[in-house]
Amino acid sequence: MRGLLERAARRAGRLRWMVVPVAAYLAVTALLPLLNGAGARSGFARHIAWVAGGCAAVTAFVFLAQLASDAAASARTQARAMRSSRHERADQPGGRA
Amino acid sequence: MTTACPPAPDRWAARIAAGLDRPETRWRAAAIAAALLVVAAAKHGYSHASAGQLALFLSPTAHLVSLVSGADFVAEAGAGWVSRELGFIIAPGCAGVNFALAAFLALTLGWLGAMRTGRDVAARLAAAAALAYAATLVVNTARIAIAIALHRGAVDLGGLTPGDVHRIEGVVVYLGGLCALYRLAGASGPRSGREERERDDRSERNDRHARAA
Numbered sequence: 001m002r003g004l005l006e007r008a009a010r011r012a013g014r015l016r017w018m019v020v021p022v023a024a025y026l027a028v029t030a031l032l033p034l035l036n037g038a039g040a041r042s043g044f045a046r047h048i049a050w051v052a053g054g055c056a057a058v059t060a061f062v063f064l065a066q067l068a069s070d071a072a073a074s075a076r077t078q079a080r081a082m083r084s085s086r087h088e089r090a091d092q093p094g095g096r097a
Numbered sequence: 098m099t100t101a102c103p104p105a106p107d108r109w110a111a112r113i114a115a116g117l118d119r120p121e122t123r124w125r126a127a128a129i130a131a132a133l134l135v136v137a138a139a140k141h142g143y144s145h146a147s148a149g150q151l152a153l154f155l156s157p158t159a160h161l162v163s164l165v166s167g168a169d170f171v172a173e174a175g176a177g178w179v180s181r182e183l184g185f186i187i188a189p190g191c192a193g194v195n196f197a198l199a200a201f202l203a204l205t206l207g208w209l210g211a212m213r214t215g216r217d218v219a220a221r222l223a224a225a226a227a228l229a230y231a232a233t234l235v236v237n238t239a240r241i242a243i244a245i246a247l248h249r250g251a252v253d254l255g256g257l258t259p260g261d262v263h264r265i266e267g268v269v270v271y272l273g274g275l276c277a278l279y280r281l282a283g284a285s286g287p288r289s290g291r292e293e294r295e296r297d298d299r300s301e302r303n304d305r306h307a308r309a310a
Contacts, residue, residue: 021279024203025272028195032140050261054268062276 011070015063022055121213128218132205132225136198143194148177154192154233161238162187166245185245193237196271200229203279228282236274240267 029051038044116122148155159170159178170178170187178187204225212218244263257265 017280018276020206021199021203021275022272024199024206025275027202028136028140028199032137036141036144047264050264051268054265054272058269058272058276061273 011067012063014066015059018059018062022059026051026055124215124218125209125212128205128209128212128222131218131222132202136202139194139198143192146189146194148172148175148189151189151192151194154194154197154237155187155189157234158191158193158237158241159187161234162241162245165238165242168245183245183248185248187241191237191241193233193240193271196236196275197229197233199271199275200232200278201225203275204228204282207279207282228278232274232278236270236278239274240270243270 030048033039033044117126143151155178156172159172162168163170166183168180168183168185170180173179176186177189177191179185205222208221208225212221243266247262247266248259
């Protein structure tokens, strides 16, 4: 369980690059309007909720895409290793293909 | 004899002072200040801009959307670009200026490492502005084309109003486009996905060996 958590934390650490685009997006769509006094406008809280939800959804999507890509890459590596070990056995004298 | 360690704030102040002594740090600080100034000024101007003032964004976007969706958008003074057959309007709020500003800011921050001289800063800021503008036209066209498809199909997503669906679509397409642009522009650093994966696999193997030992 701890190993799984550590792996998930390490994978999540690879999303660090997203901090800059997400922060830039939040600065333009939430922080600057807030500083310009948009906070008093009705509907601004709803807008912030959608922006925050969208950020969470996109981050989750990128995380899952990264997991899927890792799984595909590790499956490819395993298949390649199995193929090469089969070839090695076949190349040995008396070996079967 | 004991050696006195300077208190943490002093150490930080010394490090900041030492950093500011380096010319590249000063150029980077100037680049951040310039980018923030541009974003704040453009954001303020954008909130009062008319469709005519945003023609630089609206006109090419409307033409690209016409090309992609097959609908005919015509300019209407004061309103923006309108398609009567679809009942759809590309208003000043749809110009994508927020995306352009976020992209400009993100690219500037991502490229800070490459800004060492005044010439680097000028070149990178100009490149960030050009790339942000081009990306805005592409991403905004995609966003509006999807919005038209949703509008045509009148998608029913539970209790969400059409306005909410439009807003969610906007956030997801803009933020997804921004992350893709940031990654494609190499602003997230030179390390590739494969290198990151290999580094993770290595450290996982080391962990396993350490546990086994």
